[in-house]
Amino acid sequence: MNYKEMEPLLQSINTFSGPTDLRITDIKYTHITKAPMDCILLKIETNSELVGYGEVRDWASPTFATMLKSRLIGENPCNVDKLFRRIKQFGFHGRQGGGVSGIEVALWDLAGKAYGVPIYQMLGGKFRDKVRMYCDTDVEGKPDGIAMGKALKMRMDQGFSFVKMDLGITHLLHTDGALSAPLGLLDAMRSLDPDEYHETDTSLEYIQKRSKVYDLYNIAHPFTNIHVTEKGFDILEQYMADVRSIIGYEVPLAIDHFGHIGIDDCIKLSRRIEKYNPAWLEDMLPWQLTDQYVRLNQATTIPICTGEDIYLKEGFKPLLESGGVSVIHPDLLTAGGILETKKVGDMAQDYGVTMAIHMAESPIACIAAAHTATATENFLALEYHSNDVPWWNDLVEYAHKPIVDKGYLILSDEPGLGIRKLNDEVIADHLKKPQQSVWVSTDAWDADWSHDRLWS
Numbered sequence: 001m002n003y004k005e006m007e008p009l010l011q012s013i014n015t016f017s018g019p020t021d022l023r024i025t026d027i028k029y030t031h032i033t034k035a036p037m038d039c040i041l042l043k044i045e046t047n048s049e050l051v052g053y054g055e056v057r058d059w060a061s062p063t064f065a066t067m068l069k070s071r072l073i074g075e076n077p078c079n080v081d082k083l084f085r086r087i088k089q090f091g092f093h094g095r096q097g098g099g100v101s102g103i104e105v106a107l108w109d110l111a112g113k114a115y116g117v118p119i120y121q122m123l124g125g126k127f128r129d130k131v132r133m134y135c136d137t138d139v140e141g142k143p144d145g146i147a148m149g150k151a152l153k154m155r156m157d158q159g160f161s162f163v164k165m166d167l168g169i170t171h172l173l174h175t176d177g178a179l180s181a182p183l184g185l186l187d188a189m190r191s192l193d194p195d196e197y198h199e200t201d202t203s204l205e206y207i208q209k210r211s212k213v214y215d216l217y218n219i220a221h222p223f224t225n226i227h228v229t230e231k232g233f234d235i236l237e238q239y240m241a242d243v244r245s246i247i248g249y250e251v252p253l254a255i256d257h258f259g260h261i262g263i264d265d266c267i268k269l270s271r272r273i274e275k276y277n278p279a280w281l282e283d284m285l286p287w288q289l290t291d292q293y294v295r296l297n298q299a300t301t302i303p304i305c306t307g308e309d310i311y312l313k314e315g316f317k318p319l320l321e322s323g324g325v326s327v328i329h330p331d332l333l334t335a336g337g338i339l340e341t342k343k344v345g346d347m348a349q350d351y352g353v354t355m356a357i358h359m360a361e362s363p364i365a366c367i368a369a370a371h372t373a374t375a376t377e378n379f380l381a382l383e384y385h386s387n388d389v390p391w392w393n394d395l396v397e398y399a400h401k402p403i404v405d406k407g408y409l410i411l412s413d414e415p416g417l418g419i420r421k422l423n424d425e426v427i428a429d430h431l432k433k434p435q436q437s438v439w440v441s442t443d444a445w446d447a448d449w450s451h452d453r454l455w456s
């Protein structure tokens with residue numbers, strides 16, 4: 001192709017949108033529910049028509065993002081790394097990483113839109129043309145391996161090539177003799193369901209009950225002293241056998257939500273289910289317990305996985321250095337966003353560890369994670385929770401619909417995340433009470449200031 005032939009092509013590339021003069025002017029958020037989780041969507045507005053989309057981690061507080069506003073106003077959003085370093089001291093593990101990470105995603109979206117390139121290209125380009133999604137699966141009612149197997153098989157029939165299910169002590173809680181624990185603890189767990197305490201009810205009675213749930217379900221694994229009996233292990237093993245009898249052995253099946261049991265019971269369980277070839281065992285222990293992870297990983301040949309609650313690359317380092325994990329599983333909206341998660345993946349690769357990505361939010365988080373997944377070599381699969389939420393795709397205008405199609409996500413080549421617009425009408429139909437307006441102003445945070453330096 002000579003220059004004359006190339007000219008129309010070159011003219012079709014947008015190289016002007018004033019990135020040097022771009023400035024952040026405002027941040028707004030909206031809180032939606034049942035996506036299937038509660039999700040907080042962010043938009044960063046600028047002195048141009050460009051708007052950047054981000055998202056705070058599922059089930060978190062918008063405050064983790066809004067409190068950062070006064071550190072960002074007037075700044076050029078294209079300076080993603082500089083701004084990330086300014087705000088990263090205000091993130092932490094679990095949901096507290098959600099504000100910094102959500103803002104980081106929106107900054108990348110703006111930088112991509114300003115320069116006219118997709119985010120994966122700014123990260124170094126593609127390792128793959130489509131992103132493998134793994135589908136989480138729940139079954140209503142009494143735990144039943146046959147029913148779970150059928151539900152997973154339906155996912156596979158839709159094209160999913162990697163699946164996940166839960167297997168743990170909640171399956172045993174209502175069966176006599178399946179668990180042992182200090183007397184009274186199991187009865188308390190049977191009477192208080194943590195899933196019922198996500199509402200914004202402000203009555204004293206509700207708040208006190210929620211505090212009771214907090215105290216009960218925040219006893220870490222080593223300290224509950226809950227043990228699975230041989231009867232309990234038999235039930236869990238049969239569940240696994242029933243699932244595999246339906247879905248076969250070729251499809252990778254990851255397992256999550258074992259409940260708060262100590263390492264000895266984790267090892268016993270892993271030995272019982274090893275022959276059913278799980279793809280990984282997820283979050284069996286609190287991720288902070290590095291030495292216990294090493295012991296667990298050495299006690300089983302099933303890949304051990306954790307990471308969805310770890311903030312920043314340095315948080316992952318002890319587990320990788322010690323050989324405590326075989327699969328690392330960051331959530332972009334806790335780990336520190338798009339670039340930090342790529343760094344986590346690249347570091348894991350040096351230790352011979354593969355990276356799956358945890359994700360349970362709206363299309364914003366999903367597509368953001370897909371950009372990192374596309375640009376990181378040791379990526380395995382990205383989580384997808386919203387297969388059964390009919391309006392999930394309608395939240396955004398996007399080149400490819402459905403966004404997850406036959407078990408894969410194909411990124412568009414459009415700038416930034418590639419999300420053209422959010423659909424305010426769909427958002428308005430799913431607002432979390434008591435929010436009234438579609439987008440919430442953060443003006444209350446404009447004047448917030450503190451002396452942020454971490455040394456004197």
Ligand SMILES: [Mg+2]
Binds near residue numbers: 308
């Ligand atoms: Mg998990």
